[in-house]
Amino acid sequence: MEAIRHRVTIDAPITAVYEQLATREGIASWWTRDVRGESRVGGDLAFWFGGSEPAAVMKVVELVPPRRVAWHCIQGPDDWRDTTQTFDLREEDGRTVVVFTHGGWREPVEFLHHCSTRWAYFLLSLRSGMEGGKSTPWPEDEKVDIFG
Amino acid sequence: MEAIRHRVTIDAPITAVYEQLATREGIASWWTRDVRGESRVGGDLAFWFGGSEPAAVMKVVELVPPRRVAWHCIQGPDDWRDTTQTFDLREEDGRTVVVFTHGGWREPVEFLHHCSTRWAYFLLSLRSGMEGGKSTPWPEDEKVDIFG
Numbered sequence: 001m002e003a004i005r006h007r008v009t010i011d012a013p014i015t016a017v018y019e020q021l022a023t024r025e026g027i028a029s030w031w032t033r034d035v036r037g038e039s040r041v042g043g044d045l046a047f048w049f050g051g052s053e054p055a056a057v058m059k060v061v062e063l064v065p066p067r068r069v070a071w072h073c074i075q076g077p078d079d080w081r082d083t084t085q086t087f088d089l090r091e092e093d094g095r096t097v098v099v100f101t102h103g104g105w106r107e108p109v110e111f112l113h114h115c116s117t118r119w120a121y122f123l124l125s126l127r128s129g130m131e132g133g134k135s136t137p138w139p140e141d142e143k144v145d146i147f148g
Numbered sequence: 149m150e151a152i153r154h155r156v157t158i159d160a161p162i163t164a165v166y167e168q169l170a171t172r173e174g175i176a177s178w179w180t181r182d183v184r185g186e187s188r189v190g191g192d193l194a195f196w197f198g199g200s201e202p203a204a205v206m207k208v209v210e211l212v213p214p215r216r217v218a219w220h221c222i223q224g225p226d227d228w229r230d231t232t233q234t235f236d237l238r239e240e241d242g243r244t245v246v247v248f249t250h251g252g253w254r255e256p257v258e259f260l261h262h263c264s265t266r267w268a269y270f271l272l273s274l275r276s277g278m279e280g281g282k283s284t285p286w287p288e289d290e291k292v293d294i295f296g
Contacts, residue, residue, distance in 0.1 A: 004153070006268075007261035099261055113155035113247055120154075120268030 002105035004116040008123045010096045012130040014089050017096040018066035020126055021087045030126035032138040039063070044074065049138045056080055079111050098123065150253035152264040156271045158244045160278040162237050165244040166214035168274055169235045178274035180286040187211070192222070197286045204228055227259050246271065 010017050020026035024035045024045065032055075034048035041063050046054035056076030061084075062068055069087045073080045083104040090097050100123060105112050121141065129135025136142065158165050168174035172183045172193065180203075182196035189211050194202035204224030209232075210216055217235045221228045231252040238245050248271060253260050269289065277283025284290065 003150075003256065004264070005256060005261040006265040007258060008265055099258060101261075108151065108153060110155060110247060113153040113249075116152070116264065117154040117156055117268045117271065120265045121272065123265065124269065 001103060002108045002112060004100075004102040004105070004112060004119055006100040006116075006120050006123050008098050008100075008127045009092070010098060010127045010130050011094075012096055014066045014091050014096045017098060017126075017130065018069070018089055020130065021069045021089075021098075022063050022065065028137060030129055030135045030137050031122050033140075034138070045071070058085065062086075077111065079105060079107075079109055080115075098126075149251060150256045150260060152248075152250040152253070152260060152267055154248040154264075154268050154271050156246050156248075156275045157240070158246060158275045158278050159242075160244055162214045162239050162244045165246060165274075165278065166217070166237055168278065169217045169237075169246075170211050170213065176285060178277055178283045178285050179270050181288075182286070193219070206233065210234075225259065227253060227255075227257055228263075246274075 020029060022039060024037070024039050027045070028035045032047050032049055035045060036048065036054070037043060037045040039045055039060055041060055043060050044057055045060060046057045049055045054075070057074050058071035059074050061072050062070035067089050071085045073083045073085070075081070083102060085102050086100070088099040100119065102115065102119060122137070125136040125141070168177060170187060172185070172187050175193070176183045180195050180197055183193060184196065184202070185191060185193040187193055187208055189208055191208050192205055193208060194205045197203045202223070205222050206219035207222050209220050210218035215237050219233045221231045221233070223229070231250060234249050234251070236247040248267065250263065250267060270285070273284040273289070
């Protein structure tokens with residue numbers, strides 16, 4: 001199995017960072033403005049990036065305030081189906097460390113390379129927004145490459 | 149073995165992108181301003197980010213204009229020792245696709261998460277600089293987290 005891994009440290013309280021990951025409104029501030037569904041364990045969240053259907057739908061599998069958010073992809077690109085996304089948070093020197101893993105990829109396809117760069121971009125968007133800068137969720141994002 | 153994978157598409161000719169990866173001056177424009185050594189097959193490149201020794205030294209193992217640059221890490225963080233960095237380039241719709249892989253990690257340590265986000269940041273720096281924006285090599289980079 002292959003995985004995309006990232007880490008950012010954010011100069012903000014862990015409870016505030018957790019809110020950005022655990023609530024629909026929070027996620028909308030850094031990944032995509034168009035999040036639909038319910039962020040509760042067992043609920044589904046649909047992530048839209050334009051188009052006639054969501055780019056991905058995740059089942060929320062863990063919400064452990066303020067330490068962990070975990071999703072399981074139930075709809076989306078074939079390569080994403082049954083992959084998992086986890087955000088593990090901890091405090092360190094008054095800041096919040098976010099360790100991200102998008103695991104369960106079956107093959108190291110080029111789309112994984114693309115998604116890895118995109119995840120970094122959006123995690124930096126999260127960080128920037130929380131540190132008083134500009135966050136860049138879709139559709140305000142810069143396109144990283146040809147698949148947008 | 150674990151790997152960091154990224155992809156960016158750059159609106160610039162493949163030969164120009166190749167130069168940014170295959171020459172010391174090119175690398176200095178997007179990764180670190182302080183690159184020392186010789187970018188020739190068999191030569192060593194030392195990448196400095198301040199401090200009293202280079203953060204990493206890579207042996208240049210492949211230079212295939214304008215398609216591929218490959219390095220092998222011979223000195224640096226323990227986790228980087230004997231890892232490889234490859235940049236594969238191709239033209240697509242008048243733009244240049246860069247597929248990056250930092251392979252050969254023995255374990256999915258948290259430092260891999262950190263480096264993955266940092267590589268994305270610097271590949272986006274490369275892209276931005278080539279598209280008329282601002283590139284952000286060290287020391288002009290934004291610190292992604294506590295290990296700088």
